[in-house]
Amino acid sequence: MKNIYLLLLLCIFSPTLAQKKKTKAVAPVDTLQQLDVFVNSMLAEWAVPGTALCIVKDGKLLYAKGYGVKDIKTKTPVTANTLFGIASCSKSFTSACLSILADEGKLDWNKPVKEYMPDFQLYDEYATRTLTARDLVSHRSGLPRHDYVWVSAPLNRKEMFDRLKYLPLNKPVYAQYQYNNLMYMAAGVLIERLSGKTWEEFMREKILYPIGMKTTVLTYPEMLKNKDYSLSYDDEKNLVKEAGFDSNVDGIGPAGAVKANVTEMSNWLLLQLNKGKVGDKVIISEKNLNENHTPLAVVQPAEAKYPELGFGTYGMGWTINTYRGHLRRQHGGSIEGYRSQMTVFPNDNLAVFITTNTGVVGYNFVTTITNYIADTYLEKNVIDWNSRLRKDFVEAKEKSAKAKTDNENQRQKDTKPTHALASYAGTFEHPAYGKLVINVDSDALKADFHTEKISLRHYHYDIFEGLGDWENIKFKFLMNSKGEIDRVSLEMPAAAMDIELKKK
Numbered sequence: 001m002k003n004i005y006l007l008l009l010l011c012i013f014s015p016t017l018a019q020k021k022k023t024k025a026v027a028p029v030d031t032l033q034q035l036d037v038f039v040n041s042m043l044a045e046w047a048v049p050g051t052a053l054c055i056v057k058d059g060k061l062l063y064a065k066g067y068g069v070k071d072i073k074t075k076t077p078v079t080a081n082t083l084f085g086i087a088s089c090s091k092s093f094t095s096a097c098l099s100i101l102a103d104e105g106k107l108d109w110n111k112p113v114k115e116y117m118p119d120f121q122l123y124d125e126y127a128t129r130t131l132t133a134r135d136l137v138s139h140r141s142g143l144p145r146h147d148y149v150w151v152s153a154p155l156n157r158k159e160m161f162d163r164l165k166y167l168p169l170n171k172p173v174y175a176q177y178q179y180n181n182l183m184y185m186a187a188g189v190l191i192e193r194l195s196g197k198t199w200e201e202f203m204r205e206k207i208l209y210p211i212g213m214k215t216t217v218l219t220y221p222e223m224l225k226n227k228d229y230s231l232s233y234d235d236e237k238n239l240v241k242e243a244g245f246d247s248n249v250d251g252i253g254p255a256g257a258v259k260a261n262v263t264e265m266s267n268w269l270l271l272q273l274n275k276g277k278v279g280d281k282v283i284i285s286e287k288n289l290n291e292n293h294t295p296l297a298v299v300q301p302a303e304a305k306y307p308e309l310g311f312g313t314y315g316m317g318w319t320i321n322t323y324r325g326h327l328r329r330q331h332g333g334s335i336e337g338y339r340s341q342m343t344v345f346p347n348d349n350l351a352v353f354i355t356t357n358t359g360v361v362g363y364n365f366v367t368t369i370t371n372y373i374a375d376t377y378l379e380k381n382v383i384d385w386n387s388r389l390r391k392d393f394v395e396a397k398e399k400s401a402k403a404k405t406d407n408e409n410q411r412q413k414d415t416k417p418t419h420a421l422a423s424y425a426g427t428f429e430h431p432a433y434g435k436l437v438i439n440v441d442s443d444a445l446k447a448d449f450h451t452e453k454i455s456l457r458h459y460h461y462d463i464f465e466g467l468g469d470w471e472n473i474k475f476k477f478l479m480n481s482k483g484e485i486d487r488v489s490l491e492m493p494a495a496a497m498d499i500e501l502k503k504k
Helices: 003-015 015-022 031-046 087-103 125-130 159-166 181-195 198-210 220-225 262-273 286-292 364-376 384-408
Strands: 050-057 060-071 319-321 324-336 338-345 350-356 427-429 434-440 445-449 452-460 463-466 474-479 485-490 499-503
Touching: 031 050, 031 060, 031 364, 031 384, 050 262, 050 364, 060 262, 087 181, 087 198, 087 286, 087 324, 087 338, 159 181, 181 198, 262 338, 262 350, 338 364, 350 364, 364 384, 427 485, 434 485
Parallel strands: none
Antiparallel strands: 050 060, 050 350, 319 324, 324 338, 338 350, 427 434, 427 499, 434 445, 445 452, 452 463, 463 474, 474 485, 485 499
């Protein structure tokens, strides 16, 4: 009787013991199985052909897998070894190359690059003599993007480098964060000058091969030799149309030319979490890798739209902010139809890389997946980022449609060009942007700009407007004192200013 009474007391004052007597243990949730279900549902939700991702946790590769197809026509599946262009995620590699040169005593972060490269010359003399290696890769040079100097132009790295002096700045040095691929190209030239090796050679010797990224390549011809690479798609009106590989991203390589698979990208994430080491082998010193991770510029707008996100900053090849109170380093990449995103939570020993083969939905898909994984492994309630970003996506399309309507409403109706159509034809040239050739074709103007084929329509007076990929871009024809058309001022994409090309 005494023993029974004691057992009753234990059950009353020890709920755990009582529970064990009544119920079976609950099986743990299979997080990765849930992830599979979620990723496949998002592929359908966003109409994404294919994606691949990896998760690194607590010093090891937790997960690497491909989903969907790498070729819409053949339905060939994406694998964990399928190569994708990771685009601007490459910037973290280039910044790390600079860190290695600093480790070797060949680079002083605070020394103007002009002292290393006497032929380095920008449009602005103060910027030329002031910018350091740190400034080249932190987007605070004062130079706007000017991407159409390289995107479709058949220029090599040296030719791009030599044309920098013809590109106007639109901000003073350090005044504002302005994303810039050309400065990363210049950083690649600096790496070449200090090491005696091309950027590609330095990358392979110092980073890719030592950390086990041996199938990662740095040019499209190398990628196309591999049997397992993904095609890319970027046409909202024709989803099966291939984006192709026509951009000159290999020329501007240090800004965005890495082509990798998620299996090998996990090694890059592990290096970041392991403070520059592979096992016990130091690839980059912790001190100089930390330079890459130190905020240098405030990303505008600084205020994040959602309360879970902290103020955005940029270091060298990484954006740095917080997500739900957790320090986060991140970078995206966009080229042709590829979209990629890498995310590192250094204090949580967690990192994610995801890539996809369509640009139609922007970064919404990769962000939705990344945040789902972050919520899961940071042990937070899972936020419905899909609904949020779907709403943002719809609003962005509505905003774009409104801009087209506004553009049409601003057009002065029933105006005519001041000259015969043939007077607007000719070859127009800029020392950095190169040649724009305009011809008359069936009572309309057409333009050739490197590999770009542009149809024009009359907007009003002496202003014409691009169609297709150049929709709403204005071509403003100008006259000399004789009344002859001798220049065209062009709202060049990503230039943040009009670019004037002179008729030859």
